[in-house]
Amino acid sequence: MLDKMRNIGIMAHIDAGKTTTTERILFYTGKIHKIGEIDDGQATMDWMAQEQDRGITIQSAATTTYWKNFQINIIDTPGHVDFTAEVERSLRVLDGAVAVLCAVGGVQPQTETVWHQADRYKVPRICFVNKMDRIGADFFAVLKDVHEKFGVEVMPVQIPIGASDSFEGVIDLIAMKEIHWDAATEGEKYEYAEIAQDRLALAEEWREKMLDTISSTSDEITELILEGKDVPEELIKKEIRKAVLNQNYIPFLCGSARKNIGVQPLIDAVVDFLPAPDEVLPAEAFNPKKEEKLSVPCKVEGAPLGLVFKIQYDKDAGSLCYVRMYSGKIKSGDQVFNTGKKKRERVNRILRMHSNKSEQMDSVQAGDIAVFIGLKISQTGDTLGAEGQPLLLESMQFPEPVISVSVEPKSLSESDRLKEVLEILSKEDPTFTSREDSETGQLIISGMGELHIDVLTRRMLDDFKVEARVGNPQVTYRESITTEKTQTEKYSKQLGGKDNEAELTLTVRPLERGSGNRFVSKVKTFQKSGSGGTNALPEELLEAVKRSIEGCFSSGIKVGYPCTDIEVELVSVKYNELTATPFAYEAAAAKCFDDACSAADPVLLEPVMAVDIMSPKEFVGDAMSQITQRGGLISSMDSKASTDIVHAQAPMAKMFGFSTDLRSATQGRASFTMSFSHFEIKR
Structure with missing residues (x-):
């Protein structure tokens, strides 16, 4: 049964057409009876009202479908950088992926992000070059782009017949046949035909390149080629499958999901080349x-x-x-x-x-x-x-939220409901957090970007019908320290006639940027009934210290922003069995942390964003000037046929309203994506 199962994700940059591709897959595998178009808000996988309004995929919807006796579990993932947590979650549980690339745009910034995420989880993948019917479509330029950007071996198993308006089908290099789709049946019917004479030379050239790539990992195929024998289709597929599982090279297919061209061979490729659950690493x-x-x-x-x-x-x-x-x-x-x-x-x-x-x-x-x-x-x-x-x-790691807004209920009666809804939303999305400001008592929600916060507040107001006022977006800062300090704290208090005592020593030290927080202990533990000797605590008291330190990481040092990049080491303790209580150790740890960090030269850190601007060549100077005016630093540039991509870093605090200014400076023709890069000391 396992050999008949595929767990796949469909990943891409926003607007590469992956939800449309998924819709076509579901249509041809018989799961839906009408193709849903993302532009008219009918796409099956985009079922949240907001996804249908915005025409983008926000939550990864999971669906199961069947093709030629194979069960395919598909996760449709978002392409917008504010929703990287959804992509991260999906890739963690997949066995294989289809990377959908735009035939015009090639490798775009979010393609790079999801590609590197897939690399981290070692996900085998195949590529589908979509939108071959668009003006400027160039299948071979996309191959070159992927090879240069990611340093991977690319191998077409198809080449397109025509491009842009003249795109009419594909040549299957394994079967050496043309495939044409019937527009009257929405592409449901398609047929194989002999390759036209004027296209044969190009097809033979690319088949030779394909066999050359396959033979680099297959002795069997090398022998057949050297002996001048035909290479059977089934053997080619078997060897490609092996190489995909080992990630030696990446097969490329092409088509136009919107024009219903190329989707069924893509589903065949999922079954033929991507792994079953028991074929990936345990x-x-x-x-x-x-x-x-x-x-x-x-x-x-x-x-x-x-x-x-x-x-x-x-x-x-x-x-x-x-x-x-x-x-x-x-x-x-x-x-x-x-x-x-x-x-x-x-x-x-x-x-x-x-x-x-x-x-x-x-x-x-x-x-x-x-x-x-x-x-x-x-x-x-x-x-x-x-x-x-x-x-x-292994649990999943998610990036820290970088943008916050305040929310307050319109009436006291809504207060509990608001807190309940925020808890539901943060349980659904680990990159969305909510906390109460200790000074103002306001509820503060934080997320990965303006769109992320906007989507979640709209859900809160529209889906859950909470009546609340939402403030303007603010940057979420962090606090850290710059020097190492050791502090000892004694705590003694009588409560309800019982002594509560604790004594401990903590060392706080700064970690490299991006390390997060860490709690380590030199103290031994023992069961409550036993005795641990010197510098030892019962397990429940060590847990109390750890719990207290984790609370301190959330509540900050001077200003109340969460801490980051701090290591806290529990160096030593003094333990009295008669007076030691969890309460005393929690209180001692909190006071010790505050005093040690306050003496360790605390600093305020601000989020710095990685900004990628896509601009027509004639406006690239204006686009660069927009980012430098905001204190941004340009790190590199990529040049394509008619578009330049500017890679920069800029403080989040200066990026509010950037979208409007960039559009007006470039007559609406430039676009950008922005994702969290790192925290650095606030300038």
Whole structure:
């Protein structure tokens, strides 16, 4: 069964046409009966009202479809940089990916971002060059662009017949046939034909290049070529599949999803070239009891092991937890063990999702993706397994939010509802956070950019019908330290006739930018009933210290912004069994942290953004001037046929309103993308 399953993601830069491509895949595999166009707001995968209004994909919708006895689980991912968390989540659980590239734009800034994310998770991929019908489409220029930008071996298995207005089909270099699609049936009918005489020489040239690339990793094909024998189609496909799994090179296909050309061979390529769940590297897990790493093979017979990779809120069912199963089987009604939280949960129902529709399942097994209903405490990144065999899968890392707005309820009665909704939204999206300002009492929400915040506040107001006022966007700063300091704190207080005492020593030290925060301990632990000797604490008291320090990281040093790039080391403790309490150790740790950091030359850090501006050549000077006026530094430039791409870095605080100014300076012809780069000391 596993060999008949594919878990794939469709990834691309915004506007490369990946949602349209997904719609066509669903249409031709029979899952939908009418093609939804993204421009008219009917796309199946873009089911959130805002996605239909904006024509972009915000949340990765999961859907299952079938093609030639194969089950394909598809995750449609957003191409906008503000939604990188969605892309990151999807790539974490995929076995293979289809990178959709625009035949005109080639490699665009967000293509680079998702490509590098896919590299990090070692996701095998194939490429589909879309929009071959557009003016300026150039399949071969895109091949060159990918090869130069990413340093990968590219290998077309098709070449286009014509381009722009004259684009009419593709030449299949494996079968050495032309493929033409019937417009009257919306491309559902297509036929193979002999290659036209005037196109044969080009097809033979590219087939030779393809076989040359394949033979570099296949002795069998090399022998056949040297002996002058025909190379069978099935052998070519088998060898390409092997090379894709090993990521030796990347097969390229082409078409126009909007014109219904090239999609069925793309689905064939997913089945032929991308891996089954048991063909990729086994999942890496950690056994917290034995403190050892181990590989978990994808087998139905193994102990159950799954990863919660996404949570969506449903007004009737509550939390929908998207789970990728790596081992074993979980049935509806089973109890599962959340390893990280050390708690049991019951799976009330299991669903197979099709965008925002669903069908009930009795069970889900290794390799598959499904939705669990009934989980109350599980969050994105949590591992579900068997209580007797606790394993932790590597959790997901998400970037820090960089932009904030204040929200306040219009009436007191709305206050609790607002907090409840913000909790739901932050559970769904780990890059969206909310906190209460300790000085003003205002609720502050933070996200990855203006569009991200706008989408989430619109959901809060429109979907959840919360009546609230939303402030103007503000930059989210961070606090850090620049020198190392060691501090000792004694705490002693009598509460309710009981002594509460603690004494500890902390060292705080700055870490490299981008390291995040870290808590380490030199103190040994022991069970409460035993004795740990000198410089030792019961486990629950060490947990209290850790909890307190994590709270301090959130509440800041001087100004109240969250801390970053600080290591806190618990150096030593004095423990009195009669008077030591968790409360005393929490209080001592918090005071010690504040005093140590205040003496360690604290600084305010501001977010610096990576800005990529796409501009026609005649306006590139005006575009560059717009970014430098905002204190931006230009790091490099790429030049394409009619467009220049300017890569720069600029402080987030200066980038509000940049979109309007850039449009007016370039007559509306330049566009840009912006994503968080790093924090640096505020100028």
